[in-house]
Amino acid sequence: MSNFLGIDIGTSAIKALIVDERQIVFAEADVPLEVSRPRELWSEQDPEAWWQAVQAAIEHLRTHAPSALADVQGIGLSGQMHGAVLLDDQDRPLRPAILWNDGRSFQEADELKVRHPGLSRMMGVIPMPGFTAPKLLWLARHEPETFRAVRKVLLPKDYIRLKLTGSRTTDMSDAAGTWWLDEAARAWSDEALAATGLERSQMPDLVEGSSPSGVLRPEIARQWGMRSNVVVAGGAGDAAAGAVGLGAVDNGSAFISLGTSGQLFVTTREFSPAPEALVHSFCHAVPDRWFQMAAMLNAASCLAWAAGLLKADIAELLRQTEAEYRKPSSLLFLPYLAGERTPHNDPYARGVFFGLSPETRQTDLVQAVLEGVAFSFADAKACLAQAGTKLDGAGLIGGGSRSRFWTQILANVLNIPLLRYEGSEKGPAFGAARLARLAVTGEPIETVCTAPAVIETVEPQPSLVEAYAPRVEAFRNLYEALKPEFRGASGKGN
Numbered sequence: 001m002s003n004f005l006g007i008d009i010g011t012s013a014i015k016a017l018i019v020d021e022r023q024i025v026f027a028e029a030d031v032p033l034e035v036s037r038p039r040e041l042w043s044e045q046d047p048e049a050w051w052q053a054v055q056a057a058i059e060h061l062r063t064h065a066p067s068a069l070a071d072v073q074g075i076g077l078s079g080q081m082h083g084a085v086l087l088d089d090q091d092r093p094l095r096p097a098i099l100w101n102d103g104r105s106f107q108e109a110d111e112l113k114v115r116h117p118g119l120s121r122m123m124g125v126i127p128m129p130g131f132t133a134p135k136l137l138w139l140a141r142h143e144p145e146t147f148r149a150v151r152k153v154l155l156p157k158d159y160i161r162l163k164l165t166g167s168r169t170t171d172m173s174d175a176a177g178t179w180w181l182d183e184a185a186r187a188w189s190d191e192a193l194a195a196t197g198l199e200r201s202q203m204p205d206l207v208e209g210s211s212p213s214g215v216l217r218p219e220i221a222r223q224w225g226m227r228s229n230v231v232v233a234g235g236a237g238d239a240a241a242g243a244v245g246l247g248a249v250d251n252g253s254a255f256i257s258l259g260t261s262g263q264l265f266v267t268t269r270e271f272s273p274a275p276e277a278l279v280h281s282f283c284h285a286v287p288d289r290w291f292q293m294a295a296m297l298n299a300a301s302c303l304a305w306a307a308g309l310l311k312a313d314i315a316e317l318l319r320q321t322e323a324e325y326r327k328p329s330s331l332l333f334l335p336y337l338a339g340e341r342t343p344h345n346d347p348y349a350r351g352v353f354f355g356l357s358p359e360t361r362q363t364d365l366v367q368a369v370l371e372g373v374a375f376s377f378a379d380a381k382a383c384l385a386q387a388g389t390k391l392d393g394a395g396l397i398g399g400g401s402r403s404r405f406w407t408q409i410l411a412n413v414l415n416i417p418l419l420r421y422e423g424s425e426k427g428p429a430f431g432a433a434r435l436a437r438l439a440v441t442g443e444p445i446e447t448v449c450t451a452p453a454v455i456e457t458v459e460p461q462p463s464l465v466e467a468y469a470p471r472v473e474a475f476r477n478l479y480e481a482l483k484p485e486f487r488g489a490s491g492k493g494n
Contacts, residue, residue, distance in 0.1 A: 001020060001021065001071050002020070002021045002071065002073050002437075002440075003018050003019065003020050003021070003026065003068055003069075003071045003072045003073065004018070004019050004020075004072060004073065004074050004075075004076065004433040004434075004436040004437045004440070005017070005018055005019075005061075005069070005072045005074070005075045005076070005433060005436065006019065006075075006076045006077075006078065006428075006429040006430055006431070006432035006433030006434075006435075006436065007054060007057070007075065007076070007077050007078070007157075007160065007429065007432060008077075008078045008079060008238065008241070008428040008429035008432060009050050009054075009077070009078070009079030009080060009156045009157045009160055010033070010079070010080060010238070010259075010260065010428075011033065011035060011045075011080050011099065011100070011101070011260050011261075012032065012033055012035075012260055012301075013030050013031060013032050013033055013053075014030070014031045014033065014050065014053040014054055014056075014057050015028065015029070015030050015057070015426070015428075015429040016028065016029045016030075016054070016057040016058060016060075016061060016429065017029075017426060017429045017430065017433060018061060018065060018068045018069065018072065018433075019430065019433040019434075019437075020068075021437075023434075023448075023450075025423065025426060025430065026065060026068045027061050027064055027065035027068055027069075028061075028426070028429075029056075029057040029058075029060035029061050029064075030057070031053040031054075031056045031057045031060075032053075033045065033049060033050070033053055034049070035099070036096065039104075041102065041103035041104045041106075041339070041347055041348075042098075042102055042104055043098070043099040043100075043101045043102040043103075043338070044096035044097060044098060044099060044102065045083075045096060045097050045099060045156075046093075046096050046097070047085050047093045047096075047097050047156070047159045048093070050156065050159065050160060051159070051160060051163050054160055054163075058224050062224060062225050066225055069224065069225055069226060070225055070226060070227065071227075072226055072227070072230060073227070073230060073231065073436075073440050074230060074231045074232070074233060074436030074437060074439055074440040075164065075216065075230055075231070075232045075233065075436050076232075076233045076235050076236075076241075076431075076432030076433050076434065076435040076436035076437075076439070077157040077158075077160060077161055077232070077233070077235035077236075077432055078157060078235055078236050078237065078238050078240075078241030078242075078428040078429060078431060078432040079155065079156045079157025079158075079160070079174070079235075079237065079238060079428075080099065080100055080156050080157075080237075080238055081100055081155065081174055081177040081237040081238060081239065082099075082100035082130050082131050082132055082155075082177045082178070083097045083098060083099050083100055083132070083155055083156040084097060084098040084132050084135040084136065084139075084153060085097045085153070085154040085155065085156060085158070085159045086139070086146065086150050086153060087150070087151055087152040087153075087154060088149050088150075088151055089149075089151045091152070091162060091168075093159075094146050094149055094150065095143070095146055097156060097159075098135045100130045100177075100261070100297075101130060101261070101297050101338045101339070102129070102130065102135070103129045103130070103338075103339045103347025103348070104129065104135075104138055104347075105129045105134035105135050105137065105138035106129040106134075106347045106348075107138075108129070108134040108135075108137035108138045108141070109126075109127040109128050109129045109131070109134040110127075111137070112127040112133065112134060112137065112179070112195060112196075113126050113127050115195070116191075116192075116195050119179075119189070119191065119192055119195065120273075120275040121273045121275055122182050122183065122184070122189060122191075122192070122273075123179045123180075123181065123182075123183065123189070123192060123275075124176065124181075124183040124271070124273050124275070124280060124281035124282050125179075125273070125275050125278070125279065125280045125281060125282075126275045126278065126345070127179050128341055128345055129339075129347050130297070130341060131177060131178060131179040132153065132155070132177070132178035132179065132180070133178055133179035133180055133192065133195070133196050134179070134196075136150075136153065136196045136197070136198060137196045137197070140196070140197050147197070150198075150202060151202065152168055152202055152203075152204065153178075153198070153202055153203065153204075154168065154170070154204055155170055155174045155175075155177075155178070155204075155237075157174065157235055157237075158170045158174070158204055161213060161214065161232060161235070163220075164214070164216055164217065164220060164232055165213065165214030165215060165216060165217060165232050166214065166217060167205070167213055167214035167232075168204045168205065169204050169205045169206070169207055169213040169214065169234070170204040170205075170206060170207075170234075171206070171207055171208065171209040171213075171234035171235050171236055171237075171285060172186050172206060172207075172208055172209065172234075172283035172284070172285070173209055173236045173237045173239075173240035173241075173282060173283050173284055173285040174235070174236060174237040174240075175188075175204075175206060175283070176237070176282035176283040177237055177280075177282065179192060180192045180193050180196075180198075180203065181283065183271050183273070183281060183282060183283055183290065184271045186206070186283055187206065188200050188203050188206070207234040208234055208285075208286065208287050209233065209234040209235055209236040209240065209241075209244070209284075209285030209286060209435050210233065210234065210285065210286050210287070210435050210438035210439055210445065211233065211234050211439055212231045212232070212233060212234075212439045212440075213232050213233060213234045213235075213439075214231075214232050215229060215230065215231060215232065216228075216229075216230040216231075216232060231436070231439050231440050232436075232439075233432075233435045233436045233438065233439035233440075234285075234435065234439070235285070235432050235435055236285035236428075236431060236432065236435060237285075238259075238428040239257060239263045239265055239291075239293060239295075240282075240283075240284055240285035240291065240431075241285060241427070241428035241429075241431035241432050241435070242255070242257050242263075242265070242397050242398070242427035242428045242431055243255065243265055243267060243284065243285070243291065243431065244285055244286065244431035244432075244434050244435060244449055245397070245426065245427045245428065245429075245430035245431030245432075245434060245452075246395055246397055246421065246427060246431070246451060246452065247449050247450045247451035247452070248265065248267050248395065248451075249267060249284070249286055249289060249445055249446070249449045250267060250446075251267060251268060251269040252266065252267065252268075253266070253267040254266045254267075254391055254393070254394040254395070255394050255395035255396065255397055256377060256394050256395070256396050256397070256398075256410065256418070257299075257397050257398045257427065258299050258300050258373075258396060258397070258398040258399065258400030258401050258406070258410075259299060259300055259397075259398035259399055259400070259427075260299065260300060260301045261295065261296060261297050261298065261299050261301070262295070262296035262298070262299030262300075262373065262376065262377060262380070262398075263293050263294065263295050263296070264293065264294040264377060264380040264381060264384060264391075264394070265291055265292075265293045266291060266292045266293070266384065266389050266391070267284060267289060267290075267291050268281075268289070268290045268291060268292060269288070269289060269290075270290065271283075271290045272290065272292060272387070272388070272389075274292065274386070274387030274388065276386075277343075277383045277384070277386040277387040278294075278341070278342045278343050278344075278345055278383055279292050279293065279294055279342070279383050279384060279386075279387040279389075280292070280293040280294070280295055280342075281293075281387075285431070285435060286438075286445050286449070292384060292387060292389055294342040294343070294379075294380030294381075294383045294384055295341045295342050296335075296340065296341060296342055296373075296376050296377070296380060297336075297338045297339055297340055297341050298335040298336060298337050298338055298340065298351075298373070298376070299335075299373055299376075299398070299400060300373075300398060300399050300400040301337070301338075302333075302335045302337060302351070302369050302372070302373055303317075303366075303369055303370065303373075303400070305337060305351075306365060306366060306369045310362055310365070310366075312362070317362070317363075317366050318366070318403055318405055318406070320362070320363050320366075321363040321366040321367050321370070321405070322405040324361075324363045325367060325405070327464070327467055328371065328464070328467050328468050328471045329364060329367045329368045329371055329471075330355055330364075331353060331354065331355040331356065331360065331364055331365070331367075331368035332352075332353075332354040332355055332368060332371075332372065332471070332474060332475055332478055333351070333352065333353055333354075333365075333368040333369050333371065333372030334349070334350070334351055334352040334354070334372060334475070334478060334479055334482070335351060335369070335372040335373050335376055336349035336350055336351055336352075336479075337350065337351040340376070342379070342380055342383055343379045343380070343382070343383045344479065344483075346483070346486065348486040348487045348489075349479070349483070349486050350486055350489075352478070352482060353365065353368065354478055370405075370406050370409050371409060371413070371468075371471070372475065373400075374406075374409050374410045374413040374414070375413060375471070375472050375475040375476075377410060377413065377414060378413050378414060378472045378475075379476070381414055381416075391414075391416055392416060393416050393417045393418070393419070394414075394416060394418055394419070395418070395419045395421060395451075396410070396418045396419065396420055396421070397421065397427040398427060401420060401421075404420070404456075404458070407420055407458045408458055408461070411458045411459065411460045411461075412460050412461055412464040412465050412468055413465075413468050413472065414460070415460045415465045416460065417457050417458065417459050417460065418457070418458045419454050419456075419457055419458075420454070420455040420456050420457075420458060421451070421452040421453065421454055421455060422452050422453045422454075422455055423452055434448050434449055
């Protein structure tokens, strides 16, 4: 039996799963992670916490499925994109990793956009504060001693690769999110690196996600009860890994990821940049493919936040809210708890409930949260349309996809059918396991990266599509009205 291990370095958890040669998930483990927010707009994690969590996840698998782990031939890695893991000359982290939802480098991103206007099309999107490149510009300005000590910049999953193999390598899809990759050439851009005071020697090597990047270190293999020749694949950033797990590798394949953050993702056979629409045009995790993506910083995390605030179980909140649901809520919720990327590129935006009254109930708040996230996906769909990509339907993955109720709200707001899949919440880790298999076997991509079984197709309901249209416009108007207040409240107003 040939098995493959997928490990996803998420923001809120490490997920590891073993997939057999029939592509059935044999065993899985989740280990939670914490995010540190020491200052306004900051979001950080300790890279060593990822490694400890990975070891805990593997220990769980070894305890509950030792023979399956022993039969693993390849490991695939996926992970949160854009994070800056800064290493010294001994491969030690110089400081906590600066994450994808960190907004401190807003000024530096603006400077890159103004000083290097020609680079955005090459990089596939305008520079945004969540990307890796502006973070290094911020570091040079605010922590110059640390900046001078940087010998290598890695992305989160690639720090785990370093621990596993000793290789300082990344894949094309994760490199795409740094704002240093020439997307069409699938190579580092010397011009973009120079714009942030860096050079190629400080970058990891590049491989395709479906290619080998190294072999598991013998001491790690012994510790985990694995064979000595386990191949570690290039892997992928979480969005592209989710696409691989869903089989979205052909031109026009589209899906919505409703995880901690949100993505609206469409695979393309050509590099199609549209920076003016704030759409990300990046390399895919498999060769000769790219994708267009609208990226939102706040998705299912908003529901988790609301459940924590209300001190209630998410499943029970959804059940109660669905039982009382009749029509679009009179409340509006702006879901920008951690700022927003598409379509606003605004790290100062914040969450807002609008329309509260003495009659407002707990279920009204939850419905407004579900709708607010759906409205942000309507903005994402509009951005893709501006970039020339029309959506007639999409798959749905991520933890939020487990809710049929939320899926129906999204279908009504977006006015497109949505496909719910078996095992859709496993997306990135499952995609990483598929990339591991490709790296080991060299099979055709289309043979391995097939779509999972469809549970159901959720069609939009015409009466509710019509009812939601003015609420989407009210949602957009509310953000525009509050935009100057967000910046003013941060102390950045003019």
